[in-house]
Amino acid sequence: MMISLRYKAAILIALTEIALLGLLLLTNLYQTRRDLEEELTVLAASTAELVAASATEPLLSYDLAQLQNLLNGVVNKHRVRYVAVTDRRGRLLAEAGDQDGPEATVRAERSIAVAGGVFGQIRLEVSRAATEAALAETTRSNSMIAALEILLVALISLTLGWLLTRNLLTLAKGAERLGRGDLGTRVQVASRDEAGMLAACFNDMAAQIERTVSELAQSQRRFRDLAENTSDWLWEVDLEGRCTYSSKKVEALLGYTPEQLIGTRVFDLMVPLDAKRLEMLFRLVRQERKPFYGLEYRAPRKQGGTAILEANGVPIVDETGRHVGYRGVTRDVTRRKEDESRMVYLAEHDPLTGLLSRQKFLEVLDDEIKLSARSGLPVTVLFIDLDDFKLINDTHGHVAGDALLRVIAEIMLRQVGPGNYLARLGGDEFGVLLRGEGSENGETLSRQLLSALEAAPLSIGDADVRVSAGIGVCSHPQCGDSAETLLAHADAAMSHAKSLGHNRHHVYQPSDRDLDGMRQTVNWQVLIHEALENDWISLDFQPIVCVSHETGKRYFEALARLQDRAGETIPAARFIDTAEYTGQVVEIDKRVFAQVLKILAEPQYGDCVIAMNLSGRSLGTPGFCEYFQEQARASGVRPERLLFEVTETAAVTEMAKAESFIATMKKEGYRFSLDDFGVGFSSFSYLKHLPVDQIKIDGSFIRHLDSNREDQIFVRAMVQVARELGLETVAEFVETQAALELLCDMGVDFVQGDHVARPGPTLTTPTVELGRRGPAAAKLGRAAGRGGGRSP
CATH class of the missing domain: 3.30.450.20 (PAS domain)
Structure with missing residues (x-):
């Protein structure tokens, strides 16, 4: 009561x-x-x-x-x-x-x-x-007086209480109506005392509540309209990843109703591999209360098929500041990913014939050469040039010529067979890559190709067409150690074959190399000289991401680029052999070093470490060490912000000078990495002589790591040896998510490759989702890198 x-x-x-x-x-x-x-x-x-x-x-x-x-x-x-x-x-x-x-x-x-x-x-x-x-x-009289006084006081108190509380009762009834949802409630108190002030404050508060509720209702309607009409899926999850809210768009994306998702772990909606990766990442960002952006994963659709989704999320905190979950938006990027895949396909394939493009052919050839160096199996290249095909184009037109090229490509593709590669190098030129086969097999395939082309019943309209070709054959390791060199030698052999007549083939011989090599060297030497004269040496930077610990720094690899007279950017892999041969590489190293120092001296890059490659010529050049030290001191750049990569070949060629150079520079605080580690037969023995801080596992071990068990064994062994010696490990050519996760499991410290981040002209860090991959990735949102100067 x-x-x-x-x-x-x-x-x-x-x-x-x-x-x-x-x-x-x-x-x-x-x-x-x-x-x-x-x-x-x-x-x-x-x-x-x-x-x-x-x-x-x-x-x-x-x-x-x-x-x-x-x-x-x-x-x-x-x-x-x-x-x-x-x-x-x-x-x-x-x-x-x-x-x-x-x-x-x-x-x-x-x-x-x-x-x-x-x-x-x-x-x-x-x-x-x-x-x-x-x-x-006396007692009776006093008691009567007291009773009368008490009665009088009670009456006065009741009267005063009524005067004081009548306005409070009005306010109480008004508050009760307001609490029941009557937001238009106002109280009428005419007094000018405190009760009147309280009534005025109550009316102001009621008006403010009415406005706030109205705005909130409008905001809710706006959010509901946005959530139901946007193409994106809006969601909220708790700290365990269980869905606490879902917009209706999830039904269009995955086929589930919002009610079906409430209480469901969002990781259960993903394919198992992505679920494992994202759950680990979720635990990491949850511990730090950090947002996440651009996380991609695959999710099976209820009605069949798989969607590729991209999620962004921010932390949710309650009124006490306690972290209670995440809210965010997920969009369907399946079409975009398919378009990107098509673009990659178009970039890697010839649009006319569907064969590999020249650039992709060179990349595959480079990989096979590195694998060959480790496995000892040969690699053979065929360079095919159709005889007098320009005459066919001039006579019958380019449309007919293009149609004929597609038919010729199909004929050659049947002869090349599975496991090997056929590419259109340009115009009427084709290339064949035979894996694990020597020049004898190249000659056999050349004869088969020539016979197939000669016997093919080709025609344009009513006119029969006879097609022949010249084929040059070149094998690794006899003819060269780089894709460009091997293809150039095959090209030279093809030219020799055509000089012998139609429908001929020729295997590249050492005597051919002199003429071809001289021609190539002179051309590149002139181009490099022009680039140095006109300051056409530029740099791209590729991040290397730390997957083992938080460094607090950003690391990049400086990649040298050369521009020719037409403005085309040429990667180092195409001209570095000539620069090494002519000695121009020393000046290139100086130019690269000067640009690296200039960038590191800029305030916005105070947390960056840049690495560059040093050639064997530079290591053996007198005064080169002192030059580097003087330039670095003049720039004010601290030594620990530079890292030099030395390849095994360069170190072995100038072992004594390399040891002296590294020892001198390390006293100043510079750090060194042994590049292309594992390619040589004595890679591990070099670690006893070269006081490096880091080894960079050659990309030939990484490119097919997820599918090659031998590569996994070798990489795990290299990581274990490096760890025992107190050296950091870097894995280059990381091009797939599966390879990234394997490397993290193996304990590799840094990763580099197009899957993590592609090279670019600025020091740009990769996005969070590229940086936080794999179970060992503790702090991956930061770009990291150590690397050398000229490999693309």
Whole structure:
């Protein structure tokens, strides 16, 4: 039962008044009683004194009758209830009154003395009845006054309480209506006191609540309209990844209703491989309360098929600041990924014939050469040029020529067979890559191709067409160690074959190399000279990402580029062999070093470390070490922000000078990496002689890591040896997610490759999803890199 505030106030005041009046009454009664007692005591004493004086004469004359008359006259006067006279020996001579009455008395005694002698004693008792009656009367009168006062105070309190609480009651009723959802509630209080101020504040608060609720409702409608009409899926999850909210767009994306997803772990909607990766990543960002952007994963559709989705999310915190989950948006990027795949396909394939493009052919050839260096199996290249095909184009037109090229490509493709590669190198030129086969097999295939082309019943319209070709054959390792060199030698062999007549083939011989090599070297030497003269040496930068620990720095590999007169950018792989041969590589290293120092000196790159490659020629050049040190000191760049990569070949060629150079530079604080590690037969032995800080595992071990068990064994062994020696490990040519995850599991420290981030002209860090891959990736949102200067 609720008691009104006014009654509570009246009761409290009344109780307070009762307590105070009771205390006052008790105090008054106590004081009155004491005063009456004193008065009665004085009365008893004075009466005894008077009786003693009056009894002297009868006592001396021993007139007991007179004495008795005296005492009888005293009784009932002056409130005396009993009086007695005794002689000096205490014998009772006379008495009057009732000694054993019920009422209380006050006693007094006096001696009867004459001339210093005591002849008797007076004993007297005075009744208290009158005193008690007076005290009772006082109590009754005071109580009546107190009761009247309490009643008056109660009435005043109730009146005052009503005056004070009537406005509060109005406010209470208004608050009750507001709480029930009547947002238009306002209270009317006309007083200008505090109650009026409170009412005004209440009305302001009610108006603000009405506006806030209206805005919130509008915001909710806006969010609902946005959520239901956007093409993206909006969601919220708790810290365990369980869905707590889902927009209806998930039904269009995956086929599930929002109700079906509530309480479901979002990782259960992904393909297993992606679910494992993203769950690990989710735990990492959850610990740091960080947002995530651009996370891609594959999710099976309920109705069949697989969607590729991209998710962005930000942390959710409650009103206490506690992290309770994530909210974000997921969009369908399946079409974009398919378009990207098509673009990659178009970039890697010839649009006319569907064969590999020249650039892709060179990349595959480069990979096979590196694999061959490790496995010992040969690699053979065929360079095919159709005879007089320009005459066919001029006679029948380019449309007919293109149609004929497609038919020729199909004929050659059937002869090449599975496991090998056929590419259109340009115009009427084709290339064949035979894996694990020598020049003898290349000759055999050349004869088969020439025979197939010669026997093919080709025609354009009604006209029969005879097609022949010249084929050059070149094998690794006899003819070269790079894709460009091998293809150039095959081209030279093809030219020799055509010089012998139509439908001929020729295997590249050392005697051919002199002429071809000289021609190629002179051309590149002139181009490099022009680039150095006109300052056409530029740099691209490729991040290398740390997957083992948080470094607090960003690392990049500086990649040298050369521009020709037409403005085409040429990667280092195409000109570096000539630069090494001619000695121009020393000047290139200086130009690269100067550009690296200039970039590192800029304030916005204060957290960057850049690595560059050093050639064997530079290591063996007198004064090169001192030049580097002077340039670095002049720039103000700290040594620990530079890392130099030295290839095994360069280090072995100039082993003593390399050891001296590395030792001198390490004293200054510079760091070194042994590049292309694992390609040579004595890779591990070099670690005993070269005081490097890091090894960079050659890309030939990485490119097919996810499908080649031998590569996995070799990489795991290299990582273990490096760890035991206290060296960092870097894996290059990381081009797939599967390879990235394997490397993380193996404990590799850094990864580099197009899957992580492609090279670019600026120091650009990869996005979070590229940086946070794999179970060992503790802090991957930061670009990291150590690497060398010229490999693309």
